[in-house]
Amino acid sequence: MKKILSGNEAIARGAFEAGVSFVSAYPGTPSTEILQTVADEYPEIHAEWTPNEKVALEVAAGASYAGARCMAVMKHVGVNVAADPLMTLPYTLIRGGIVLVSADDPELFSSQNEQDNRHYARFAKIPMLEPSTSQEAKDFMIEAVRISEEFGTPVLLRTTTRISHSMGVVELGDKKGGRTPSLERHPAEWVMLPANARVRHPVIEERIRSMKAYSDASPLNVIEMGSPKLGIISSGVAYQYAKEAFPDASFLKVGLSYPLPEKLIRKFAAQVEELWVVEELDPFMEEQVKALGIDCHGKDRLPLCGELNPDIIQSAITGAAPDDGAQPDLPPRPPSMCPGCPHRGMLWALKRNKCFIAGDIGCYTLGFLPPLSAIDTCLCMGAGINHAHGMATVFGPGKEKIAAVIGDSTFYHSGITGLLNLAYNKGAALIVILDNSTTAMTGSQDHPGTGITVRGERTVNLDLENLVRALGIEWVRTVDPYDVKQARKDVKEALAFEGPSVIISKAPCVLLKSRKVPGRALTVDADVCTGCKVCIGLGCPAIEFRDEKAHINETCVGCGVCADLCAPGAIGGEK
Amino acid sequence: MNVLMTGVGGQGIILASDMLSEVMMRSGYDVKKSEIHGMAQRGGSVMSHVRFAGHVDSPLIPYGCCDILLSFEELEAARYLKYLKKDATVIINQYRLAPPAVVSGSRAYPDVIPFLREKTRNIHLVPGSAIAEEMDNARGVNIILLGVLSTLMDPPESAWYDAINSMLKEKIRAANIEGFKRGRQIQIQ
Numbered sequence: 001m002k003k004i005l006s007g008n009e010a011i012a013r014g015a016f017e018a019g020v021s022f023v024s025a026y027p028g029t030p031s032t033e034i035l036q037t038v039a040d041e042y043p044e045i046h047a048e049w050t051p052n053e054k055v056a057l058e059v060a061a062g063a064s065y066a067g068a069r070c071m072a073v074m075k076h077v078g079v080n081v082a083a084d085p086l087m088t089l090p091y092t093l094i095r096g097g098i099v100l101v102s103a104d105d106p107e108l109f110s111s112q113n114e115q116d117n118r119h120y121a122r123f124a125k126i127p128m129l130e131p132s133t134s135q136e137a138k139d140f141m142i143e144a145v146r147i148s149e150e151f152g153t154p155v156l157l158r159t160t161t162r163i164s165h166s167m168g169v170v171e172l173g174d175k176k177g178g179r180t181p182s183l184e185r186h187p188a189e190w191v192m193l194p195a196n197a198r199v200r201h202p203v204i205e206e207r208i209r210s211m212k213a214y215s216d217a218s219p220l221n222v223i224e225m226g227s228p229k230l231g232i233i234s235s236g237v238a239y240q241y242a243k244e245a246f247p248d249a250s251f252l253k254v255g256l257s258y259p260l261p262e263k264l265i266r267k268f269a270a271q272v273e274e275l276w277v278v279e280e281l282d283p284f285m286e287e288q289v290k291a292l293g294i295d296c297h298g299k300d301r302l303p304l305c306g307e308l309n310p311d312i313i314q315s316a317i318t319g320a321a322p323d324d325g326a327q328p329d330l331p332p333r334p335p336s337m338c339p340g341c342p343h344r345g346m347l348w349a350l351k352r353n354k355c356f357i358a359g360d361i362g363c364y365t366l367g368f369l370p371p372l373s374a375i376d377t378c379l380c381m382g383a384g385i386n387h388a389h390g391m392a393t394v395f396g397p398g399k400e401k402i403a404a405v406i407g408d409s410t411f412y413h414s415g416i417t418g419l420l421n422l423a424y425n426k427g428a429a430l431i432v433i434l435d436n437s438t439t440a441m442t443g444s445q446d447h448p449g450t451g452i453t454v455r456g457e458r459t460v461n462l463d464l465e466n467l468v469r470a471l472g473i474e475w476v477r478t479v480d481p482y483d484v485k486q487a488r489k490d491v492k493e494a495l496a497f498e499g500p501s502v503i504i505s506k507a508p509c510v511l512l513k514s515r516k517v518p519g520r521a522l523t524v525d526a527d528v529c530t531g532c533k534v535c536i537g538l539g540c541p542a543i544e545f546r547d548e549k550a551h552i553n554e555t556c557v558g559c560g561v562c563a564d565l566c567a568p569g570a571i572g573g574e575k
Numbered sequence: 576m577n578v579l580m581t582g583v584g585g586q587g588i589i590l591a592s593d594m595l596s597e598v599m600m601r602s603g604y605d606v607k608k609s610e611i612h613g614m615a616q617r618g619g620s621v622m623s624h625v626r627f628a629g630h631v632d633s634p635l636i637p638y639g640c641c642d643i644l645l646s647f648e649e650l651e652a653a654r655y656l657k658y659l660k661k662d663a664t665v666i667i668n669q670y671r672l673a674p675p676a677v678v679s680g681s682r683a684y685p686d687v688i689p690f691l692r693e694k695t696r697n698i699h700l701v702p703g704s705a706i707a708e709e710m711d712n713a714r715g716v717n718i719i720l721l722g723v724l725s726t727l728m729d730p731p732e733s734a735w736y737d738a739i740n741s742m743l744k745e746k747i748r749a750a751n752i753e754g755f756k757r758g759r760q761i762q763i764q
Contacts, residue, residue, distance in 0.1 A: 002600065004596050004597055004600045004606060004608075029612055030612065032612075033612075109611045110611070110612070133607075161611065162609055162634055162635070165609065165610060165611065165612055166607060166608060166609040166634035167593070167596055167606070167607065167608040167609075167634075168605075168606065168607045168608075168631075168634070169600055169605055169606055237633075237634065240632045240633045240634065241632075241633050241635070243632040243633070244632040244633035244637060245637075247632075309633070309635050309637070310633050310635065310637045311637055311638045322638060323638055323639055323657075324638050324657035325638075325639075325656060325657050325694075326656075327654075327656055327657065328653055328656070328685070328687070328690045330650060330653060330654055330685060330687070331650070331674045331675070331676040331677055331682045331684075331685070332620075332674065332675075332676070333583065333618075333619055333620040333650075333651070333654075333674040333675070334619055334675065335584065335617035335618055335619035336617060336618045336619070336675065337617065337618075338617065338618065363617065366617065369675070370675075370679075371679060441617075443612070536678075536679055536680075539675075541618055541673075541675070541678060543678065544673050544677070544678045544680075545678065545679055545680035546680065553672075553673070554713075555672070
């Protein structure tokens with residue numbers, strides 16, 4: 001049976017067909033739909049959102065030790081969080097096959113960097129597969145499980161945004177059995193203290209060395225001879241782009257891209273006149289090809305930054321400029337916080353208190369955009385609290401108003417330890433937890449604070465205020481961000497407190513059914529509007545400024561924040 | 576055949592391109608489709624590439640190869656001119672959503688038709704949003720525009736209803752089929 005699936009849906013299908021019975025993940029674009037699909041489509045597989053990627057990989061490792069086939073899923077920067085277990089896991093004995101899916105984001109569509117996670121395969125000395133279509137995403141997932149069990153190693157399945165979020169036709173197969181868990185003890189292979197790990201290190205060196213021959217023989221690495229004038233070594237979606245641009249060229253299509261098939265590369269290089277390595281981001285394969293003493297083109301002409309496409313590859317290889325024509329200068333349309341977003345009122349309250357606002361990863365990062373211009377830093381998950389503590393400590397008490405904002409899901413991901421540090425080390429910053437009861441940016445996933453599992457089942461209810469107090473924070477207050485005037489006073493009071501303070505800004509995301517906004521648009525009385533632009537300062541896409549007056553468009557959901565701030569009282573209607 | 580759908584996050588472009596892909600796969604084509612999810616979708620520009628043929632390599636349409644552009648918003652129709660083939664068919668929903676620079680009053684909302692005319696004379700403005708409003712279903716603009724697009728495609732009308740019935744929950748099927756029919760009545764030949 002054929003079905004049209006995204007790469008992410010195909011990976012979930014592949015896990016099902018391979019007999020995977022345990023999947024863990026933290027949401028992150030472009031990886032999120034993999035676990036969501038497992039949860040929605042394959043009820044026999046255990047699925048869980050974990051608070052962060054380190055937890056995701058470690059629980060999967062436990063499942064593997066118990067004999068189950070398993071998969072841990074994350075976006076590229078999530079692997080950084082999971083890097084600690086990742087570096088030692090290959091030393092240990094793998095029972096059930098374990099696959100780590102890393103979804104990279106060339107072009108930074110929804111990320112803070114565009115790191116190339118293929119380096120992790122080499123770094124951790126584990127094999128890596130790179131699918132180039134949805135069909136391959138499914139097939140390679142199955143192959144990854146097989147390789148994991150055959151060689152006793154974790155396997156990295158690496159996708160990019162254009163694999164994860166592109167759709168293609170996939171031939172579905174049947175589930176090929178699974179494994180029955182059983183309790184075993186392997187202390188010499190599972191207790192990684194120095195004496196044991198020292199013995200295991202040569203095992204992984206020998207394993208990855210022996211896999212070079214496997215890579216040469218693997219059906220995932222194939223030579224497709226066309227014209228011998230141009231030979232292209234490529235992997236992932238870059239292979240599809242190159243094939244589109246040069247349908248008559250010869251290709252070495254690499255699917256198992258670590259360890260590389262060295263003999264096959266030598267054979268291919270000997271058969272073609274001009275050799276190119278076409279890959280997105282870093283010269284990962286190119287440098288290894290050159291280390292074999294083979295001369296080739298690659299990043300001398302192809303960009304290191306951003307994603308590729310057929311036109312970029314064509315112009316790099318032919319030397320002709322891409323025919324992209326003249327583009328009119330149109331007003332840009334960057335993403336923005338939704339009309340009625342509860343973050344807007346709290347960011348405004350902080351800004352009116354003249355705070356420096358250390359930010360974090362989430363929708364609120366978009367509060368950086370003018371006119372709100374309310375976010376001053378954004379580095380990685382959980383960094384904002386620590387930025388604020390570091391800065392406030394350097395300035396000393398009462399000198400500068402330093403605050404941090406962090407979403408609820410991000411707080412559970414990696415904010416708790418930062419807040420613990422802040423309290424322990426006698427910090428004084430104001431931390432605002434923007435609790436919208438979901439992981440909003442990635443499309444509304446549940447998390448440990450929502451009391452709901454990935455399959456919609458009720459689970460323990462976490463009491464955020466009590467958690468914050470337990471970490472050692474004395475001044476804690478839950479605030480309604482739609483009541484902006486009160487929020488502004490609460491921020492002022494929190495800043496005046498000697499010592500650390502936490503405001504929990506609590507209102508459900510406006511995209512959730514539980515939202516607290518009426519959903520009907522407000523109106524502006526043009527006779528009363530003075531054109532003062534206070535409401536425009538909120539940066540709400542629903543408020544337009546034309547002919548020296550504010551106008552509210554139909555995207556308004558009636559949250560009423562602008563009406564509260566309108567001194568002449570020109571904004572009315574629903575509230 | 577290469578179809579580009581453009582518009583603003585939240586307009587239902589992904590579902591419309593999913594349906595087009597489904598219909599073409601069921602009609603025997605190889606289909607590839609690519610778009611961006613996540614942060615970019617929060618009210619930002621959205622673009623979905625749909626390609627179908629006997630065999631498709633790249634999920635992205637090469638520059639100058641787009642046969643049909645379906646834009647859910649007027650300004651967004653001109654943001655990706657480099658993809659358009661000479662004399663491509665351009666279908667534009669008559670709907671203007673002000674981007675931030677227009678919201679704040681620092682720039683005017685541009686008339687994009689002259690830019691498009693340099694590439695093609697085959698431009699059709701359709702009242703998709705007005706019909707959606709008339710039907711009291713603002714979120715239904717995507718299915719209306721898909722109805723418009725369907726008249727340019729080979730598969731029979733029934734193939735589209737099969738896809739709608741298999742992809743949508745029962746309680747919203749009737750409204751979507753109604754919207755699709757309204758779109759299909761618009762003549763753009």
